[in-house]
Amino acid sequence: MSSIPARASVVGAVLVLAACGTQTPSEESGGAIAVSANDSACEVAKNSAAAGTITFEVTNKGSRVTEFYLYxxxxxxxxxxxxxxxxxxxxLIVxxxxxGKYETACKPGMQGKGxxxxxxxTGDAQKAVDTDEKLAEATQSYQRYVNSxxxxLVDKTKEFVEAVKAGKVDEAKALFPVARIYWERIEPVAESFGDIDPKIDGREDVIEEGMEFTGYHRLEKDLWVSGLQPDSNAIADQLMSDIEDLAGRAKTVELTPLQLANGAKELLDEVATGKITGEEDRYSHTDLWDFRSNVDGSQAAVNALRPVIEERDAExxxxxxKQFAAVDAVLEKHRVGDGFKLYTELTEADIKEMAEAVDALGEPVSQVAEVVAK
Known part of the structure; x- marks a missing residue:
């Protein structure tokens, strides 16, 4: 069996080549604010805009994969x-x-504060949900999904935490990917609260300086690699507290239709950058549970917006x-009972097939924000 890094390079080549072929700089900026990002700079052409729909067109001129945020x-x-x-x-359309005062950020290497x-x-603008009944219903529908x-998430994480604290290692291992199903489905909502996501889901290699390695992945390492540690119970209690905090915040968050559209694409990016490569659940190798949940969450956001998309761009x-069904078909090949094969049981051909299916889905999902913004 090939190592994770070797197979990740195959996936990376597939995704980069496909991305370069399907997402090119637009000839017409359409009033977009140009952003030139490289490994050491983030040059935003304008540092202000009128309230309403704001579009940034981000070009990566550096040597590392990057991200762009509006905070x-x-x-x-x-x-x-x-x-x-x-x-x-x-x-990025927001x-x-x-x-008021906001901040832009580029994150070379997709790490740190950027x-x-x-x-x-400047000024204020009417919210899209106040002027469009279908957009209002879309956000309400998705909010109901997030609440459920x-x-x-709270219930299943509680079961997982209780198993960890009772020292029931096999039971905790079985509950780990199940609890994460609900986290991965609504991760864009969690990520909108910048302080809570790294505490719950930070990987050991991307924890920012000065932060403690906590959350799901710290307990994953304890269960599969190092054995339960003297502070594992405290880490479990903190995870439970953070999950309850998130659930409380999620009930009050006011999402925009564009956040739904952007979130659908973010979840597929999560698949492309972590799940397909085996980097996310590197100790348990339960990445396909996360993969399935990210796709479910992406589809839930698209389905909430379905009446709007159907009206504005039925094609x-x-x-x-079609592309969601294609990804479903690929994933179902690797189902085992109520779960999935471990990542280490996949062949390079399996991973390549999944990468190509996700890329084919990611391209149309990336168009949803443009449709919503019309």
Missing amino acids: AEGDRIMGEVENITPGLTRR EVSEG IRGDFTV QSVA LLTTLD
Whole structure:
């Protein structure tokens, strides 16, 4: 069996080549604010914009994969675009209805707090949900989905935590990927609260300096590699507290239709950058559970927006349905009972097939924000 890094390079080649072929710089910027990102700079052409729909067109001129964010006060994420490989241009379309002080950020290597700059939004604008009944229903529908997933997340994480604290290693191992199903489905909502995501889901290699390695992946390492540690119970208690905090915040968050659209693409980027490569669940190798859940979450966001997409671009909706079905078919090949094969049981051909299916889905999902913004 090949090593994870060797197979990750195969996946990376597939995704980078496909991305370069399907996402190129637009000839017409359409009023977009150009962002030139490299390994040491984040040059935003304008540092202000009027309230309403704001579009950034981000070109990665560096040598590392990067991300671009627009933050509100308290590092609340208004919008983000991930997995911008060198030479690639991608758009971020966000709705900002309230004027005020914001920040832009590029994150070379997709790590850390990023290269930040001040950004001002002037005036105020009506929210899209206040002027469009279908968009309003879309956000309400997705909020109901988030609420239901949050309840299940709390319940299943509690079972996992109790097994860890009781020293029931085999039971905890079985519950680990199940609890994460509900986390992975609504991860974009969690990521909108910048402080909580790294505590719950930070991987050991990307924890920022000064932060403790906590959350799911710390307990994953304890269960599969190092054995339960003297502080494992405290880590489990902290995870439970953080999950309950997230569930409480998720009930009150006000999502915009564009956040739904961007979140659908973010979840597929999560698959492309972590699940397909085996980097996410590197100790348990339960990556396909996360893969399935990210796709479920992406489809839930698209389904909430379905009436809007159908009205504005029926052909795109047909393509989305086709590509979601194609990813489902690939994943089902690797189902075992109520779960999936371990990542280490996959062949390079299996991983390549999944990477190609996700890329084929990611391209039409990336168009949803443009449709919503019309």
